[in-house]
Amino acid sequence: MGSTENVKLLGFWPSPFVMRVKIALSLKSINYEFIEEPFGPKSELLLKSNPVHKKIPVFFHGDDKIIAESLVIVNYIDETWAFGAQILPSDTYDRAIARFWAAYLDDKWYPSLQGVVFGPEEGKKAGLEAVSEGLSLLEDAFKKISKGNKFFGGEKIGYLDIALGSYLGWLKVTEKLANAKLLDEEKTPGLFKWTGDFVAEDDVKEFMPETEKLVGFAQMIIELFKN
């Protein structure tokens, strides 16, 4: 069991990856210091603590443990602190399936979503289709994995809920900016209900960014790279 002293998280409010770590820490009731990475040139702390990727989140534990990559951090939190909610499924096969879909989200689905918001105009139609196809796959997966429960993780949120749920803010931004309905009650009824249940959770709602604020941030970034 790891000490809960001296836990810090370096992050930036619009990041879905930072949100994952915040939810995981809330589920474990771990107190920590949040250090906001300033917008603009990367901080010395970021460059020093994550020299390979130079990306947030970066997680600090004790005097010398530094971890980057959101899913690696969530695994670490769950494995280091056995108390509180269990994040990864206890069955090894369920765990493998959760890890498979989390990797799918990060490697395939989210890059398509980002492409729709920030990518070139000509790729947006194909990007929206890829996002929708991904949601259909996830709808099927949700039915199989949740087995009639509220969440992928059962009656409580778990690893895959966190992995997908952290993208909900950016999914809403994409719907708004692309003027498209991606997650709706008819096409993806399971995920539609799941979304409502997920954002209502105590360990989630305080970390879910307001869509309007996130849209404003996205538009600012788009403007910045326009010229």
Added chain:
Amino acid sequence: MGSTENVKLLGFWPSPFVMRVKIALSLKSINYEFIEEPFGPKSELLLKSNPVHKKIPVFFHGDDKIIAESLVIVNYIDETWAFGAQILPSDTYDRAIARFWAAYLDDKWYPSLQGVVFGPEEGKKAGLEAVSEGLSLLEDAFKKISKGNKFFGGEKIGYLDIALGSYLGWLKVTEKLANAKLLDEEKTPGLFKWTGDFVAEDDVKEFMPETEKLVGFAQMIIELFKN
């Protein structure tokens, strides 16, 4: 503890990702049936068992457990069968560091390596530089993680040894086809020695493809996509 009955692996001999699973199964002394995915149109079994990515390896356990993605499979093997060698480090921080570097290899380093072999001519110089920079990062990581032991995992091979070691065949192919020395005794002495130790392991040597055979395969693929 999972049953060791009815274990199957669908793979293709030149794949580094399939090699990872073979090494993990050898470390656990699990008997399994290897099903060779034919070269050419994807088999029905592949399309049916991994509809999301349509990629090998696919791992089958018992009557109904199907898992894709090599690192997910290696995690599953280690967590399901506690006997035999331990693949992931027991310390949660060491485990996080091993997972971090394994993700780096798959997300950043190997795509650069592939780009040198199969990518357009104009990207090859930058690709070779990226591969070399990655090896320098890995050399530093090896010093820190191995703490003077033979392997990343200590005196026995572990998760990160398997993750990196499975790429050694393709690293040699890249050196040959690009006529470049990437892993050498002066620039990366730790990794250079590690390479020799890794391929000498009983659980590795029978799965390491011959470089000449792999070069022939690479050249065949390059020819195929030329016209």
